[in-house]
Amino acid sequence: MDVERKIKKIESETIINGNFDDSDFSVDIFDSIPEKINCLDVKHIDYRIHEMLSYHSYGRTNEYTDITNPLQSKYCRQVLDAIDDYGYKISGLIVDEKIEEMITEKGIETLKHVKEEEGEFIPSKHGCIHEEEIGYIRDNQIGFLEVSRYSDGWYSCLPFGYLFSF
Structure with missing residues (x-):
């Protein structure tokens, strides 16, 4: 246990003393635990926020699960300000009531995922x-010409070749 504390202290000191270089760092800093995010310099947070907003610029929606850790860090206001300033929305189930309250205060629109009900086939x-x-096709004796009109979810034509042997 004592060794783990020493390692955490060394990691934190390395980051705080400016020895952290993110130019060749392939790990997403928003995936780090909030305590590690708190140790990072503001320039790294700004860069990651810009990267996140650029990535989601088309739909202007960020998944809550992608920003959970930074919202639990000391940079929470900064992340929310950027989302609000650029008119982005947050989608997903927000578990933390304190964070949900802050999002509501900012006036950021939230989109809850509604589970699609299973209805008629x-x-x-x-x-x-x-x-x-496949069972439906076999039972209703749908011909190969009808089946060949459809692609699969990846838009591959004739995705299930064995269907043509029925």
Whole structure:
């Protein structure tokens, strides 16, 4: 246990003393625990926020799970300010009530994921054929020409070649 504390202290001192260089650092700092994020210099946080906003610029929505750790760090306000300033939304279930309150105070829109209810079976839903539909195809004797019109979820044509042997 004592060794672990010494290692954590050395890691923190290395980061605090400016010996942290992120130019060839392939780990996402937002995946670090909040205590480690707190040790980072503000320039690293700013860079990562800019990177995150650029990546999500098309949909203007950030997943809550991607920003959970920085929102639990001392840089929480900075992350929320950037999200608010650029008009982004946060999607996903927000578990921490304190963070949810801060997001609401900022006026940032949140999108809750609604689980799609399983209803009636619809063959070739969304214009794609799925492996679960093989029984349906066999039972209803759907011809190979009809089946060949559909791609799979990855837009591969004729994805299940064995369907043509029925």
